[in-house]
Amino acid sequence: MLDFRQDAEANQILARDAERTLPVYARYPVVMDRGEGVYLYDTSGNKYLDLMAGLGVNALGHAHPRMVAAMADQAAKIVHLSPQYATPYAGALAEELCSRAGMKGVFYSTGGSEAVEGALKLARTHARQSSNGSTKHGIVALKNSYHGRTYGSLSVTGQDKYRLDFGPGLPHVSFVERENLEQLRAAVTEDTAAILMEPLLGEGGVHVISAPFMAEARALADKFNALLIFDEIQCGLGRCGDWFASTASGVQPDILILGKPLGGGLPLSAILVNEKLFDAFGVAKHGSTLGGSPMACRLGLEFCNVVEQENLLAKVNDTGDYLLESLKQLAVASPLAVEARGRGLLLGLELNQAARPFAEAGLLRGVLFNVVQGNILRFLPSYLLEREHVDLAVELLYELLGAGSKEVVQEVSLASA
Numbered sequence: 001m002l003d004f005r006q007d008a009e010a011n012q013i014l015a016r017d018a019e020r021t022l023p024v025y026a027r028y029p030v031v032m033d034r035g036e037g038v039y040l041y042d043t044s045g046n047k048y049l050d051l052m053a054g055l056g057v058n059a060l061g062h063a064h065p066r067m068v069a070a071m072a073d074q075a076a077k078i079v080h081l082s083p084q085y086a087t088p089y090a091g092a093l094a095e096e097l098c099s100r101a102g103m104k105g106v107f108y109s110t111g112g113s114e115a116v117e118g119a120l121k122l123a124r125t126h127a128r129q130s131s132n133g134s135t136k137h138g139i140v141a142l143k144n145s146y147h148g149r150t151y152g153s154l155s156v157t158g159q160d161k162y163r164l165d166f167g168p169g170l171p172h173v174s175f176v177e178r179e180n181l182e183q184l185r186a187a188v189t190e191d192t193a194a195i196l197m198e199p200l201l202g203e204g205g206v207h208v209i210s211a212p213f214m215a216e217a218r219a220l221a222d223k224f225n226a227l228l229i230f231d232e233i234q235c236g237l238g239r240c241g242d243w244f245a246s247t248a249s250g251v252q253p254d255i256l257i258l259g260k261p262l263g264g265g266l267p268l269s270a271i272l273v274n275e276k277l278f279d280a281f282g283v284a285k286h287g288s289t290l291g292g293s294p295m296a297c298r299l300g301l302e303f304c305n306v307v308e309q310e311n312l313l314a315k316v317n318d319t320g321d322y323l324l325e326s327l328k329q330l331a332v333a334s335p336l337a338v339e340a341r342g343r344g345l346l347l348g349l350e351l352n353q354a355a356r357p358f359a360e361a362g363l364l365r366g367v368l369f370n371v372v373q374g375n376i377l378r379f380l381p382s383y384l385l386e387r388e389h390v391d392l393a394v395e396l397l398y399e400l401l402g403a404g405s406k407e408v409v410q411e412v413s414l415a416s417a
């Protein structure tokens with residue numbers, strides 16, 4: 001593993017960043033230079049196994065040759081254009097996404113938060129249109145959810161720690177505990193315009209939502225003429241081993257929100273809507289100058305093609321199951337680990353103490369871990385991750401988390417099985 005060193009130039013870059021960029025992110029003290037596949041290289045020459053993958057954006061790893069080629073080709077043609085003009089890519093990507101998701105149409109934005117804003121606006125306008133202008137405002141979301149940092153998306157994020165300093169946010173928002181059917185039934189009323197949830201809570205600590213809970217949300221939305229919105233910005237587009245995390249539940253939303261890896265690293269998010277919402281915005285009532293650029297949509301198409309042609313969903317399932325199983329064994333072996341959970345390559349290892357020191361120690365040893373909720377190591381690697389990379393990372397975790405050597409523990413547990 002890595003023999004970590006940091007050169008003087010990197011320290012200067014870090015000092016300038018600290019002086020000139022707002023201290024909003026708890027940064028790690030390295031300066032990245034380039035990436036290749038599942039590895040990142042910093043300017044001081046250190047190499048890292050990247051298990052964070054740009055917070056889930058770099059699903060095809062770094063510098064995938066097909067994405068590089070598409071980007072270079074498109075850069076020499078058109079990067080951006082007013083959304084009032086068509087290019088071959090936005091419609092083709094919309095067709096690809098809709099046919100996979102069973103939806104009718106797409107609106108493109110830049111980031112995830114912006115797409116959530118659009119979905120909230122759709123819920124409001126749908127409520128007005130479908131009830132002769134009456135005002136129906138309520139949004140029911142989940143406690144511990146994460147939907148973004150802009151005002152609307154923050155208002156429906158079920159974590160006080162992000163909201164309280166900036167309130168008041170949108171009114172008429174209520175939060176229910178995941179899997180609590182009673183709370184869900186009590187919260188959804190005639191005033192509910194939409195029920196919003198992530199099928200797998202990512203930032204909130206990696207919690208899979210059960211099919212019955214999602215089905216009940218669907219039934220309540222139908223009963224009260226509300227929309228069911230699934231936020232798959234983090235868990236969608238292959239991350240959980242299917243094209244969409246909600247597929248396994250058999251529950252179809254009215255709006256499906258996608259983002260993160262969609263633009264192959266460029267800002268691109270999408271609101272997919274069903275037939276009844278296709279005309280709900282109408283002309284010039286919503287927009288995004290940079291949303292759905294030819295460059296981002298072309299990369300989106302290439303992303304979908306690569307996932308399909310390189311059979312990456314099977315790989316996500318295989319490597320994801322292997323990683324989850326390894327983390328479960330580690331959770332048994334380590335006195336510091338509580339539970340391993342998740343699906344596909346969106347996994348979490350909950351610790352009984354702060355996880356950041358372990359991520360910092362991992363970095364010095366050449367593996368990049370991500371921390372959420374203070375005490376959870378979240379794994380959001382590229383879909384290209386192999387079992388051998390898992391072994392490398394898990395071996396390091398055995399050491400960092402005081403679980404002894406992985407081999408010894410496995411031998412012991414096999415012997416006692």
Ligand SMILES: Cc1ncc(COP(=O)(O)O)c(C=O)c1O
Binds near residue numbers: 112113146235
């Ligand atoms: C489920 C979910 N929704 C929304 C967002 C916000 O996306 P963005 O940071 O691109 O605005 C995120 C980001 O992590 C997310 O995980």
